Amino acid sequence: MTRIGIVGAGAGAAAATFVLDEALPDATVTVLEKSGGVCGRAATRRRDGHTYRYDYGANYVKSEDERVTELLTETLDAEGLVDASDPVWTFTADGDVSEGRDADEHKWSYTEGLTQIAKRLFARTDASVRRRTRIETIHRRDDDTWTATDAAGDDHGPFDVLVLNPPAPQTAELLGQADWDDERRDALAAAVGAVDYRSVWTAVLGYGFRIDRPYYALVNTDKEHAVGWISREECKRGHVPDGESVLIVQANHEWSVDRYDDPPAENVAALAEHAAAILDDDRLADPDWTDHQGWRYAIPESGPEAPGAFREAAGAGLYCVGDWMAGEGRLHAALRNGLDTGEEIALSL
Known part of the structure; x- marks a missing residue:
């Protein structure tokens, strides 16, 4: 059984979850959201x-x-x-x-x-959405799986695939603190951190x-x-x-x-x-x-450059999703990126 973890419950994450649930019915999807709501900046x-x-x-x-x-x-x-x-x-x-x-x-x-978008997408899946769970560190384990540690010190996982949905500056910070001793981490953190x-x-x-x-x-x-x-x-x-x-x-x-x-x-x-x-x-x-x-x-302001860094990270089962990945701060762009990323992950598995 494939285990997928998603950090953040924004519109992109909801769309990716929707696709993954349909494409991989035997997979488990766990969404870890720091707030009490869903849909990120599409807030009501x-x-x-x-x-x-x-x-x-x-x-x-x-x-x-x-x-x-x-x-x-x-x-x-x-x-x-x-x-x-x-x-x-x-x-x-x-x-x-x-x-x-x-x-x-x-x-x-x-x-x-607008929060209905994420609520309706998640409701169509069997995903577990854990709210008020602020992830502070992600870890790459020796068996090539991922875990995520929250602010209370609790671990979530292991996950075969980990998807990061926070805004680029917060994703870059999470990557910079990641327990992943690999040059791919540094390349990805630099690419994400360059998004203004x-x-x-x-x-x-x-x-x-x-x-x-x-x-x-x-x-x-x-x-x-x-x-x-x-x-x-x-x-x-x-x-x-x-x-x-x-x-x-x-x-x-x-x-x-x-x-x-x-x-x-x-x-x-x-x-x-x-x-x-x-x-x-x-x-x-x-x-x-x-x-x-x-x-x-x-x-x-724009999308990320250095596409090779994202391809290399995907090879390790790590993906990013959101409007910033699409290079456009629009809700439809976040949703489309989530749909596309969900399909990319499903194909890779």
Whole structure:
């Protein structure tokens, strides 16, 4: 029986698990996730029970990849799938708003939020998902299998194949500390560590009135504004009560890095002021309720180079998966990479 371990329960890991469960029915798959949830930065929170739902990391999954589109609309249960059908417009550092992009693309979430993607994928498998299990060290054993040790000192495994799903900087750190005395480790750690990331500090702003605009979201095109993105969760059916609005305001990389550890209330207030100015509505500077989240490793700038290092690691039963492997910080890219990596692993076995 083949034993497969996966560190991290993000969208890529969920897609890989789904493929492996179908392709290798006799294999066992164990997913080790540090948090209490699944789907990584495709994260959803709830407020006041289920009165409010909001996707505060990734905003949606695009209909850009045919295989991912088929997965969401046909293979998985499409019940609850919602489309933020209004377009994405643009704004500049000067605050000029204009019609922009994505007018004809689907922008999918679920009434219950984006985390449904990973939940539904895992639910279709027999995988064991161990939450609140932070892996700190991986080990290559003398019998060419892998184990993973968590923060409590407990070992998981042995695994014939180990898949790493954390963002590239965290994967590189895990590789750098790996108990694997092999030049392949150093080559892989260097290749993964070279992937640059953008940080994003996010404010969630709730209002007891409806914001009437002809767009779902605004994106900053010149990359010179403190805000990089503003979207309206009320455009997703089931997320916000009628007559109310919830804004997701994401700061750009430089602002996020400079103020990452500042008091959250100050950051939220500053981003609310920016939102009010961009949308030209003074009321938005004073939200009725707020939430926030810092994403230190939010969006990969590019994909990894040195493909030989990944091929050599695969020969030792070690794989990486995620949007950064695809070189694009998009949810559909993470899902497609997971599907492809799952097939690659299945073929190798």
